[in-house]
Amino acid sequence: MKTKIILTLLIICLLIPTTSIATPLEFVGGVQNEHQYEEIVFITGQPIKFVGSYSASEKVKNEEESVTYKFKLQSEDPKVLGKLDRTVTYVTSLSKHAGVGQTIGQTSVSKYKETIKIGSDTYNLTDYQFSKSDIIDQRPASDFYSGNIKGRKYYDYNKSQGNVIIDITGGNVGYENFWGSTETQIIDHIITADIGQNSFQGSYTHQVSDSMTKSLRYSENDASFSSFHGGHIRVTEKNVVSKYDYRLSKSHGSISLSQDMVPRLERLIVPKFRDVNGHWAEEDIKKLYSLDVFEGGNTTFSPDTPITRLDFTKAIMKASDIRTSMEETKKTRRRRNQPEEVSYFKDIAISNEDYKYVKSAVDSNIIAGISKDLFGPKKSLKRSEAIVILVRALGFETRAPNPGYMTSFSDDKDIPNWAKDSIYVAKELNLLEGDKANRINPNGILTRAEASDLIVRFLEFLEKDLQRDYRDNIIEF
Structure with missing residues (x-):
């Protein structure tokens, strides 16, 4: 798997490209298709939608895997001058228990860099503490897994004029088999912003689910004089859905996001x-x-x-x-x-x-x-x-x-x-x-x-x- 290790073992064996696995990118509730990524940012006390490009690269060595995400985003609303640059690397170590067909994964952050600019204000990520542990049960027809997450982000505001702390608590569940894979994350965030007159406290929860499914569809043969009437097509579809529920000092509500990949067709x-x-x-x-x-x-x-x-x-x-x-x-x-x-x-x-x-x-x-x-x-x-x-x-x-x-x-x-x-x-x-x-x-x-x-x-x-x-x-x- 990526850092959430849904399929790390399969990646090690088959070197599957990172983008092919149904796993949400990072731990912030964003969604993506082949070219565009979008997420909601709450660091100011108001929800701001950011959109832009992303990349994910991975390295696998023995029982350890590292995945690096890079995001270059800007505010979708032209009235809000906002930019977000983020690079973060997660490292997952695996401990196999072959006798019971299970694997324990431990994930931490090894590198991070994030800058958020909104108007004349700048937020720099100065420290990122993160711990995630997963249990994967490898069954013959499907792998099932579940994980727990704890973390904390420290942002410097306008070069030591204040700070923002985001506490992170949550977990994920998922499965992977030949016919489909799904990972769902539910993560709570508590924001404490000490930024002078604009100080506030609040919280938000993101629920995000990334799914890949393969299905069979029958296609009729339009030609009258043919050796066969029609046949099946295997269709591989991938989509990501996300929902943010937020309660901040200045606003509260819900925002939903969704993105779909272009389906892949295979005649059988x-x-x-x-x-x-x-x-x-x-x-x-x-x-x-x-x-x-x-x-x-x-x-x-x-x-x-x-x-x-x-x-x-x-x-x-x-x-x-x-x-x-x-x-x-x-x-x-x-x-x-x-x-x-x-x-x-x-x-x-x-x-x-x-x-x-x-x-x-x-x-x-x-x-x-x-x-x-x-x-x-x-x-x-x-x-x-x-x-x-x-x-x-x-x-x-x-x-x-x-x-x-x-x-x-x-x-x-x-x-x-x-x-x-x-x-x-x-x-x-x-x-x-x-x-x-x-x-x-x-x-x-x-x-x-x-x-x-x-x-x-x-x-x-x-x-x-x-x-x-x-x-x-x-x-x-």
Whole structure:
């Protein structure tokens, strides 16, 4: 991540550009698109909107990352002569706890320089104390994190004619996965200005949320004589919303800001199955095939045949874009005297091109074998087994009530004890629902069509429901 470390680990691994991550710039409630940045400044006791340019650059070394922000802003109102120049560098150190899949991040300020000129008055930042600590829980399908912030800024007013102190308290929550990421900050500021006759005290709170989402949209083919009717487009959208609530000695109220990036469009492959037209799961199947989550023959998908353990495991790993822990053998060389890697299971060899998905799923505790040394790749999957895999991929298996509860399904007595927690959580997350008789048939064999429905619900949770919980339910905008 940037300094808020939402995705520092992923940055270290993949060197993702800073501007691609859905994380608010700095800790002042500003919003930005590709070219312009804007924020509200309260240092005078009145809200003043500043707009201008910004840049962010980062350096990653071992378990430490530094991010430098630079802003050159001016008052949006031509009647208010105002300029703001700010450069600040935040350094985040990471402490990994691999045994529990968690990381602790500690962030501080290493360099700072800020000058605000409003009319004939100048405010120089002379000291900036800042401390931030985050806990990141790395789950197979998504990373979840939360942080707390304390800080204080000291400004000199007109070369020692007075001073302004801003105390900062707040926190942030966020998540990141292949299908989306959101960070929401809520930070309180208390201003104490000792500037002669214009001295004042006041406070303001900024709530800012930066979100990136990927969604699928269907595009019809306008041509009548074509080999296909239409296809899906993957649309990546990024936007930032902010709300300031302020109560100062001279004024009080609320101000909202919003900026959107230009969406990115990606056309996906077009399925040409002849055995799904009119099928109840047709739309789900075509979506997942376009995303390369599911495979099929040139013209057939076989929607009503049972799905195998291997095919479902592979689909979940692809749907989540979970990085496999085994690199292709063509790209790696075994060191001299290093023992040759042995497959976890006797019934799927390392040479099998799909073994890397199985290995990663087992390493992530998403799935286990049917015995100590057998995976059962061609064995049909039960509905209860599939639901357990989905909930484990999210890392939500511990969110069920204490033992002794009953689910709301009419066939609750048929649910195996090892699957009950996951089925309860999946119902709460809207990953599954009962039939007309409110049954889920937990021990029934899952078809490829039913698997498509489950996986699409899973993707919609990653894409939409998390954003709603981490932004819409927190900020009213």
